[in-house]
Structures are given as C-alpha cells and as structure tokens.
Amino acid sequence: MSQEPAPTGFSTRAIHAGQEPDPRTGSVIVPIYQTSTYAQDGVGGTREGDYEYSRTANPTRTALEEALAALENARHALAFGSGMAASDAVLRTALRPGDHLVLGNDVYGGTFRLIDKVLTGWGVTYSVAHLSDVDAVRAAMRPETKLIWCESPTNPLLGISDITTLAEIAHEGGAKLVVDNTFATPYLQTPLDLGADVVVHSTTKYLGGHSDVVGGAVVTGDDELRDQLFFLRNSAGAVPGAFDAWLTLRGLKTLSVRMERHCDNAERIAAMLQSHPKVSRVYYPGLSEHPGHDVAAKQMRRFGGMVSFDHADGEQAALDAAAGTRLFVLAESLGGVESLIEHPGRMTHASVAGSLLQVPAELVRLSVGIEDAEDLVDDLRQALG
Numbered sequence: 566m567s568q569e570p571a572p573t574g575f576s577t578r579a580i581h582a583g584q585e586p587d588p589r590t591g592s593v594i595v596p597i598y599q600t601s602t603y604a605q606d607g608v609g610g611t612r613e614g615d616y617e618y619s620r621t622a623n624p625t626r627t628a629l630e631e632a633l634a635a636l637e638n639a640r641h642a643l644a645f646g647s648g649m650a651a652s653d654a655v656l657r658t659a660l661r662p663g664d665h666l667v668l669g670n671d672v673y674g675g676t677f678r679l680i681d682k683v684l685t686g687w688g689v690t691y692s693v694a695h696l697s698d699v700d701a702v703r704a705a706m707r708p709e710t711k712l713i714w715c716e717s718p719t720n721p722l723l724g725i726s727d728i729t730t731l732a733e734i735a736h737e738g739g740a741k742l743v744v745d746n747t748f749a750t751p752y753l754q755t756p757l758d759l760g761a762d763v764v765v766h767s768t769t770k771y772l773g774g775h776s777d778v779v780g781g782a783v784v785t786g787d788d789e790l791r792d793q794l795f796f797l798r799n800s801a802g803a804v805p806g807a808f809d810a811w812l813t814l815r816g817l818k819t820l821s822v823r824m825e826r827h828c829d830n831a832e833r834i835a836a837m838l839q840s841h842p843k844v845s846r847v848y849y850p851g852l853s854e855h856p857g858h859d860v861a862a863k864q865m866r867r868f869g870g871m872v873s874f875d876h877a878d879g880e881q882a883a884l885d886a887a888a889g890t891r892l893f894v895l896a897e898s899l900g901g902v903e904s905l906i907e908h909p910g911r912m913t914h915a916s917v918a919g920s921l922l923q924v925p926a927e928l929v930r931l932s933v934g935i936e937d938a939e940d941l942v943d944d945l946r947q948a949l950g
Contacts, residue, residue, distance in 0.1 A: 575636065575752060576821045583631025584814070595628040597811045619807065621799050626810040630782075632817055633766075636751040637784040638758055641791035643798060644782050644810055648747065648767025649675055650803035651781030655743055655763055656680070658793045659712050662688030666712040667705045669696040669726070670922060671719040673745070674914035677922055680714075693921045696726040697857060699734070706738045715761075716745040717754075718861070721873050721909040721930040723848040725857025728864055732760030747771070747900070752824045753866045757786055770900030771870070774816040774823055780805045823902065826935040827870025830904075833938040834931065834945065838874050843882070843949045845927075848873040871899065872931045873909075876949075880926035884908055887929055889948035892940055899932035904941055906931055 586593050600623075603616040615622045626644050633642035645651040656679070660666065668680060670693050680691055694705040696715055713735045717726040728744060735742040743763040744756035750771045756764050766772060768780040783794055798804060805813070828851075835849040850861040851868030861868055876883035886906075887895055893906035897913050907913060909924045917923055933941065 578635040579632065579817045579820055582635035583628040595625055595811065595814060597807050598624045599807050620802050620804055623804075623807050623810065625807040625814070626805060629810045629814045629817075632814060633751075633768075633772075633782050633784055636817070636820075637746075637764055638751075638755050639764070639784045640786045640788070642782055642784045643791065643794050644768070644780060644805050644813070645798065646781065646803045646805050646809075647779050648765070648769060648781035649679060651765050651767075651783045652676055652745070653679060653683075654794055654797050654801075654803065655765060655783055656684060656689075656712075658790065658797055659741060659743075659763075660684065660689050663709060664711045665690045665692070665707050665709045666714055667691070667696075667702060667710060667740075668693050668714050669716055669719060669724070670694060671722045671724045671924075672714065672716050672922065673720045674909075674916040674922075676714070676745070677920070678916040681920070696731060697724060697860075699727075699730060702731065702734050706734065706740070710738055710740045712740055713742050714745075715742060716748065717756075717864075718748045718850055718857075718869055718871065720748060720871075721848075721914060721924060721928065723748075723850055723855070723869075723871060723873055725850050725855070725861045727860050728754075728756050728759040728761055732762070735762075736760075748869055748871055749865060750820060750824060752821050753828075753869060754864060757784070759864055762787060763790070768813045768816075769898060771824065771827075772816055772820065772900075773813045774820065774901060775812075776898065776901035776903065778809050778812040778816075780809050780813050823935055824867070824870070827933055828867040830935065830938045830941060831868070831870045831872050831931075831933040833942060834933055835872050837942050837945065838872065841946070841949055843877050843886075844874045845877040846875040870933045872933060874929055874931075875925055876927045876929060878927075880910070883927045883929050884911070886948045886950075890944050891947070892936060892944040893931065893948075899930075901932070902935050904932060904934035904936060 630642040692705040694701045732742045741762040744761045764784040766782040893904045
C-alpha cells in the first residue's frame with residue numbers, strides 16, 4: 566500500500582521542515598546545541614554537516630536555516646546575528662568599489678545609514694527612486710548598477726512595489742533584485758517566487774515574534790551566491806548563537822496563526838484611524854485608496870500588521886500621542902506579540918533626517934500586536950484625544 570506524500574502547507578513546513586525528532590533521544594524539539602566545537606573523525610575530518618566549530622556551522626542553526634528556506638520556497642537560507650548583519654553580507658558580497666545600487670525612497674533608516682555612511686566610503690554609489698514608479702526605476706539604472714534594494718511593504722510608509730516588474734528591470738540591466746521581506750514575512754509574500762534573487766529578513770521581528778531575540782537571515786536560490794555568503798559569514802563571524810537560533814525556530818512554528826491575528830487587528834485599527842478627526846492620513850496597503858493596494862492584493866496573502874498615520878495637528882501632537890498610550894508600548898522594533906508605537910522621525914528613522922528619505926514629522930508608526938482588537942482601538946482613541 567503506497568503512502569501518501571507528507572503535506573506541504575505553510576504551517577506544516579513551519580513546524581516540521583528541518584525539525585525531525587532527534588535521532589539519538591527522540592526529542593520532538595530541535596535541541597539547543599550549546600557548544601563551540603565538535604570532536605573530529607581524525608585530523609581535518611569533520612562530521613556530517615561541516616560541524617567543526619560553531620562559527621562555521623551549528624545543528625540548531627542548520628535546523629533554522631532549513632526551515633527558513635522551506636518557508637520562502639528557496640534552496641538556501643543563512644542565519645545571521647542581526648538583520649543588519651544579513652543586509653551587510655548581501656551588500657558586501659554583491660557589490661565592489663565602483664558599483665552602483667538603486668535604493669527605494671522609503672527604506673529602513675538603518676539600511677540607509679549602512680549604505681550612505683559605510684558603503685559609500687568603500688566606493689559604492691547609490692540612487693534613490695520611487696520603486697513603485699517603473700519609469701523612475703529605469704531612469705535610475707546605470708551600466709554599473711548591480712542591485713536594486715526593495716522593501717515591500719516599506720518601513721515606515723507602507724509603500725508597495727511590484728516585485729515581478731522590479732525583477733524584470735533588474736535582470737534587463739544585469740543586476741539582482743534584493744527584497745527585504747521583514748514586514749510581509751514568507752507567510753504573506755514569497756518574493757523569490759515573484760522573480761527576486763535574494764530575500765533578507767530581520768528575524769528579530771515577526772519570525773521570532775516575541776521581542777526576545779535579535780537575528781537576521783538571507784534566503785536565495787542562487788548556489789554560487791549562497792557559497793559566497795557562507796564564506797563571508799564564516800570569515801567575518803556575524804552568526805547567531807544556538808539559543809538565538811532556537812528561539813527564532815520556536816517563533817516560526819506559530820508564524821501563520823500570529824500573522825492572521827496581526828492582520829485582523831491592523832485592519833480594525835486602520836479603519837478606526839481613517840475616520841478619526843485627529844488623523845490626516847493612514848498608511849496601510851489593505852485600504853482600497855492606498856496607491857499600492859491592487860499590487861499588494863496581487864502579490865500578498867493579506868496586508869500585514871503594520872500601520873502608520875499622520876497626526877492632523879503636527880509633530881508635537883504626534884509625539885504626545887505616541888507617549889500617551891497605555892497598551893501600545895513606546896518602543897522601537899516591531900513584529901512582536903505586543904503592540905508597539907513609535908515616532909519614526911525621532912526614533913527608528915532619525916538617521917535619514919535631512920536626506921531624500923526623511924519621513925514626515927507628524928508620522929506615527931504602529932506595530933499592531935495580537936491583543937484583543939477592541940482594547941487596542943480604545944487605547945489609540947484615548948491617546949489621540
């Protein structure tokens with residue numbers, strides 16, 4: 566009697582990919598291999614998996630990488646010590662002095678700081694373009710362009726780009742498309758399936774999901790790029806520890822159910838903010854009037870748990886609202902089970918002040934958690950006054 570193939574749905578992969586019961590003990594959860602080194606089978610004879618030193622490889626980290634690759638429908642994933650370490654590895658692997666990249670006009674402040682303050686000193690140049698504007702992207706491309714760096718949705722203005730179209734433009738120019746998929750997560754969007762070459766994550770955010778670990782990841786189907794990234798990571802040492810990898814792996818198991826609740830709550834909050842007299846604009850791709858709504862509906866499962874808005878009374882009122890919540894915690898980062906509120910201009914995006922990427926002073930960003938939606942709505946109402 567033939568056996569049916571194992572199910573391959575998202576939640577099944579999140580729980581089982583790379584996470585077979587431990588062959589020695591039967592443990593159903595991947596152990597934390599809290600070791601720095603491994604006994605070798607003779608001089609220079611590493612055991613299966615290249616386990617010789619945990620900077621190079623660690624079984625807990627391997628399990629996380631196999632799970633991440635499975636969720637992004639990719640051949641390879643590499644875990645890093647932070648999202649910025651992952652981004653840095655991609656940039657340093659793909660670019661050389663004299664190369665050029667195209668950067669979205671609304672990216673995470675830390676990414677802009679890395680490119681503008683660090684890579685330019687290495688001889689890399691960049692152009693800023695509205696990635697939702699195909700003509701603007703084509704105009705920004707140069708013969709020396711090697712990368713287009715995209716976030717969709719973007720941080721913090723929730724902009725949407727057509728990933729398939731960007732991939733076509735990049736490939737026509739001999740460049741690669743990198744997509745930061747942190748906001749969407751592989752549950753809502755798989756950029757490699759849309760034509761992207763590389764996906765990066767801050768696994769600190771939704772993938773870990775509990776605000777208790779810092780990490781990053783790079784995912785790709787390119788064998789040569791994977792080997793180059795692996796070499797750089799091993800050489801530079803930007804690896805997560807075994808416990809960090811284990812915490813992130815634990816977070817992946819509940820990603821689908823958490824993202825559904827994040828999306829449910831964000832939709833409720835966006836609808837409330839739309840009608841509030843103290844809010845002049847709401848940034849959420851799930852709203853029909855959002856300029857990227859149709860593209861988001863085409864390439865995403867749902868619209869995510871991030872919402873931003875402009876306070877109608879200006880910067881000081883935005884600061885007061887951010888400081889006036891009771892359930893929303895005033896803090897940077899995002900993607901945890903708890904709701905967070907912040908003022909990007911003074912906090913996460915202070916590094917882009919005075920640049921082409923400067924965010925509105927009256928902007929407030931919400932990371933909508935999985936609490937009871939009505940409690941969150943009430944909290945924002947009282948903070949707005």
